[in-house]
Amino acid sequence: MPLRPNSGIDIGKKKTRRRTKKKKKAAAAAAVRQTAPPRVLLSTLFPSGIYPPGEIGEYNNGNLSRTTGEELRYLDRMDDVFLNDYRQAAEVHRQVRQWTQQSVKPGQTLSEIAESIEDGVRALTGHQGLEPGDSLKAGMGFPTGLSLNNCAAHFTPSPGNDVVLQRHDVMKVDFGVHVNGRIVDSAFTMAFDPVYDNLLEAVKDATNTGVKAAGIDARMRDIGAAIQEVMESYEVEIQGKTFPVKAIRNITGHDIKRYRIHGDKQVPFVKNSMQTRMEEGEVFAIETFGSTGTGYVSDDVGIYGYGRNRDVSGAQLHLSSAKSLLKTIDQNFGTLVFCRRYLDRLGLQKYLLGMNNLVSNGIVEPYAPLSDVKGSYVAQFEHTILLRSTGKEIISRGDDY
Template identity: 30%
Template structure:
């Protein structure tokens, strides 16, 4: 078992790789570029820098809020006017860095992007563990609504453990009365989603992300 210092070193390395790859990937998201080319670059680059791919690179466009990953021979390309969500996961010996950015190719959704970014910053700044997850959701909701948008209530952040992206504790984007809480030492992915729509997502028809379990 890793001691605390080793754990922190591996988390920091995963985070450093994540930051570097994300910076490079953002520059590749432009009209005419293939989603698959960006995803393959991201995953290859993570490995080149000494990390592992924690989950397939997610590239979700416009009304697709999250969890689309281009498949083999996918011919989809970015277009002018697209709002792109780029979600990358890196691990080092199972310790995971999970983060996403919004790339606005239209130049028209700056406020929408800022709503999510400011909600994330506010949540990070105001977390004092132990803290109920519903209190974090309330912070996120308040910031997003202050911009005139709605938080997406059925997407959430999550607590991560070694080799486990979703440990079972979710971080909501709205006020909740849940008794679950985060504590000192937890590794947390906070994932605010702001929308002009109804504030809920529905499942799409394309499914290309799978998890294999040993039985």
């Protein structure tokens, strides 16, 4: 309908109001961009509450779809909450790690790096973890691993034991993010000297091979053999000496359960005779480690963190400090892995005697750093995948790796 001249509407003023409204929308959009370091609550960036999916991949192991398209869509609808929790955790991981890759430089302490990662995760999930139960809603899935050189995994800075990152270091950055116990486990390796480029490329290629081989009905033995073949086709030259890249044979990838980073299934990255298969609905961390050393790791000095044994109660405890500490652990971490820095952050003091008592009673399990021989270098890459009926979702995939 054409506008009547005597309708009383001022066309010029109407256009001005529209332009002003557009400018306000643009300003509002700019205002909710992520900061550096990342501190904007993720739900502010995604006001719809719907988070982006990971990379969707097809199964290539020959298994046939067992359901119709209509049934698949129905199953997906039933998984909405599960998927959205995982996708939220994955987006937090992507934003925090991409900032980490851009900002971390030699000369920083490992404590500074770990705390910046963990501060970012807590800010983006909106859970600082300072009140009982808050860390169980969302936040860190496990302590940030910052393992240098021959240390393959399970090192995090502890109070009074800080290390400065050097230009010649090879640093594995491994951290988890959870939302309602749905843990995204993803890792990458940082090196500042191009001499290590081939080592990093070997392990990244091997991890991507494992991701490609994984799927419903895929056998662990086939996945491990495929990973090892790719990994060990690489070599790296360091200081004029050539080293074959070896797949570490005594650590594995794993399935992930709710609030439990390590489930019951293992995903080796060497040839093996395991008949175990992956199954629909499972979640796996596909990770690989490549080394210039022996390809075998052993416990190193120190403690990375602790995990609550869900099958052992504290009924037998007599030491009051152990009882009090166990109550704090159950309220704040449950079966999520935690470290001393997290206890210090809660304001706990003089808890080591109680912790030793919990460990000796099998209620809490300690995790030591895992290292290859001194002088060697280890790299790691890792992704979390969801085995859905409609295809596998590499939930942690990003533009970076």
